[in-house]
Amino acid sequence: MGIGKILGVIGLIVFLWVAYLGYTLITLTPQIRAEWGYVDENTIELDVTVYFGKPLPISANIKEADLYWAGIKVGTLKDLKIGFLKDSARGVLVLKNREIVEALKEHIRNGEQSDIEIRVSGSIFGIPIIRGSFSHPLKTDLLDYIGNITIESSGDLIKTPAVEGMPSKWGKIDENEIEILSDVKLYNPNSFPLPLFGVKYYIDANGYQVAQGELLEKVIIPANGRGTAKIRTVVDTNILPKVIAEHIKRGERSEVTLKLTLTVKVLNKEVEMPLPEIKKRVETSIIEQLNLALS
Incomplete structure (x- = not known):
């Protein structure tokens, strides 16, 4: 097989992979769930599972995923890796209780209104292209x-x-x-x-x-x-x-x-x-x- 045909086959494979990856990402409906794990007076762990709904044709690594409450960093998601053609990924979110107390104070100062925010950065096949943030308002009436x-x-x-x-x-x-x-x-x-x-x-x-x-x-x-x-x-x-x-x-x-x-x-x-x-x-x-x- 000539070099041209080899390059053509490689190009076709890459094209099909990109097309499938694009289709997968466009139709992706991930479900992210957290459950309480180990708990003591210093730290609280949450077991986080991401369900993609279909196998992903990529290998990705979420290097940093930080949880903020009322603008204060209260936890970090440990290294979460997405294996090639895997339909889910798991990680552990470690919360610091002292920081949670400081965030509670700020939440109260702001009239018991604040935001829970997730800031994420990571890489696909070693290329650092994943970056984003997600937030949700939190309102309480503790008194x-x-x-x-x-x-x-x-x-x-x-x-x-x-x-x-x-x-x-x-x-x-x-x-x-x-x-x-x-x-x-x-x-x-x-x-x-x-x-x-x-x-x-x-x-x-x-x-x-x-x-x-x-x-x-x-x-x-x-x-x-x-x-x-x-x-x-x-x-x-x-x-x-x-x-x-x-x-x-x-x-x-x-x-x-x-x-x-x-x-x-x-x-x-x-x-x-x-x-x-x-x-x-x-x-x-x-x-x-x-x-x-x-x-």
Whole structure:
């Protein structure tokens, strides 16, 4: 066979490969799914699988795939390789819990609105031509879990005040703390006023104490009347990586307990009034939101 015919056959093969590759890429409908893998207080791993729907006539390498939340890099996808004529590829996305906490702070600063973004770069047959980014908005209302809290009055001779709501807003955010400012709506069912001059307020999540609160100013709750106690709650962000890890281990569910004790004066004596504990289940859909962003 002459050199011309050989080159012709090679040219035909290349043409058919390019044509098939073009058709494959145009009709490609990839499905990208992530599932939780190994989890501890420092890192969280997600097992990422890309389903192409058909074999790809290429060999590709995703050298970098970084996950950003609220503009902060929170994770990196380890080397993901696409084998020649393979219809799927797998990789591990490693998230850093400390960075997730910093992204949460930024998310809160921005009114609990931010973007989840994937930035990808890679190569095909060793040629670095893959580059792109994909994003999906994320909006939350974390304070809603405590804003609608109600606690009924209890007791015999001296009844505890009822809590009729706890509307809250975010306060200062610094390196180690997130501040929550709450207006606790109280009803005094007693026939005498209750001077409130102290509050012990704690929030536990999955067995960890994540926050504690204090009364900002004294208030007198009138007899058979209502008053508002202003409370400052401080969230310890250093414990949040452990809470996040436990939250994911429990299937993105957390048990949050609120403990509130009021200190009042009755007949010139200080009386501590522990209110019934409030238990809340906090559920998220992080993996669902992430899969939306990935796809």
